Amino acid sequence: MPADFEHDRLLVTCASGKQASHLLPHVSEKWKNITLAVHSSTSEERLKNQYPTRDVVSGDLMDPAFVKRIMNGVTAVFHLCPGFHPHEDIVGYNMIDAAVEEAKNGSLKHFVYSSVEEYLMESGLKYTILQPTHFMDMFPVPMLVQQSSPIFVANWDPSIPFSFVALRDLGEAGAKVLIEREKHFFAQYPLVSDGPTPYTDVVRHASDAIGKSIKLEQRPFQEAVNFMLDRFFGEDVPVRARDGMERMLLFYNRRGLVGNSNVLEWLLGRKPTSHEQWMRLAVAEAKQ
Numbered sequence: 001m002p003a004d005f006e007h008d009r010l011l012v013t014c015a016s017g018k019q020a021s022h023l024l025p026h027v028s029e030k031w032k033n034i035t036l037a038v039h040s041s042t043s044e045e046r047l048k049n050q051y052p053t054r055d056v057v058s059g060d061l062m063d064p065a066f067v068k069r070i071m072n073g074v075t076a077v078f079h080l081c082p083g084f085h086p087h088e089d090i091v092g093y094n095m096i097d098a099a100v101e102e103a104k105n106g107s108l109k110h111f112v113y114s115s116v117e118e119y120l121m122e123s124g125l126k127y128t129i130l131q132p133t134h135f136m137d138m139f140p141v142p143m144l145v146q147q148s149s150p151i152f153v154a155n156w157d158p159s160i161p162f163s164f165v166a167l168r169d170l171g172e173a174g175a176k177v178l179i180e181r182e183k184h185f186f187a188q189y190p191l192v193s194d195g196p197t198p199y200t201d202v203v204r205h206a207s208d209a210i211g212k213s214i215k216l217e218q219r220p221f222q223e224a225v226n227f228m229l230d231r232f233f234g235e236d237v238p239v240r241a242r243d244g245m246e247r248m249l250l251f252y253n254r255r256g257l258v259g260n261s262n263v264l265e266w267l268l269g270r271k272p273t274s275h276e277q278w279m280r281l282a283v284a285e286a287k288q
């Protein structure tokens with residue numbers, strides 16, 4: 001059975017984040033009942049203004065009581081985990097335990113998780129796992145458009161190829177999975193829009209689209225770790241998050257992240273967004 005927009009309640013976690021901001025335009029007008037869960041009061045305020053008819057709640061996904069409360073009466077969950085959360089596993093367990101309870105005694109029919117999760121596969125829930133690769137949208141187009149002599153400083157070896165996913169494709173694919181529901185039970189979808197492409201080529205596409213030659217540099221490893229952690233945590237960095245970031249950058253430096261776009265093409269029913277296409281759209285938006 002597909003989603004019943006009139007009677008179902010959809011819960012989206014990390015609703016203020018990058019992935020959700022590209023999912024919500026595809027679903028917010030369809031479902032009558034949507035709960036948007038965030039962490040901070042700033043994001044709560046922002047989403048309440050943006051989606052005034054939706055239930056926006058703030059709380060910590062580490063708190064099982066909060067998770068149980070937001071899961072109550074939910075039919076479909078789109079679960080996103082906070083990036084580099086030092087206890088991603090506990091957040092996942094809280095969500096899945098509350099979902100199992102709601103499936104048993106309440107209304108839950110579908111759990112969509114945008115990551116890999118063995119605990120979910122063993123839970124007995126009807127799940128779909130989305131496995132997005134590296135986001136195209138992390139590339140700082142607005143900053144490069146503004147600079148008179150633009151410089152892109154890579155946080156890993158820019159000659160190593162990556163496969164990329166465009167958040168606009170990811171949002172559309174996530175909405176399709178929620179809407180069509182049963183068709184996607186027990187599926188795992190590796191989601192890639194384009195690539196493998198090294199950042200040297202990404203910078204070339206950006207230079208062409210912006211119309212200025214962008215200089216490419218690489219940050220030394222430890223500086224790159226600190227730079228990335230600062231973006232997620234500011235001054236107070238949990239030690240486990242530092243371990244995770246160091247491991248990720250070492251992996252990126254040697255192996256990148258590669259995949260294949262066939263699954264996303266099938267899911268969308270169209271060619272996913274190429275890097276050149278995305279770059280043109282991002283430059284046009286930045287110049288507005």
Ligand SMILES: NC(=O)c1ccc[n+]([C@@H]2O[C@H](COP(=O)([O-])OP(=O)(O)OC[C@H]3O[C@@H](n4cnc5c(N)ncnc54)[C@H](OP(=O)(O)O)[C@@H]3O)[C@@H](O)[C@H]2O)c1
Nearest residue numbers: 014016017018019038039040043060061082083133134135
């Ligand atoms: N970057 C990539 O290339 C990439 C690729 C594939 C997968 N991913 C995965 O994407 C996920 C992150 O998604 P995103 O990029 O959409 O998020 P994001 O833009 O980093 O935003 C973080 C979200 O987490 C919420 N949050 C933070 N701490 C929380 C807590 N304790 N309890 C509840 N909510 C909390 C924030 O809410 P507030 O706004 O209220 O603070 C915000 O909505 C991660 O699991 C990451 O591994 C990233």
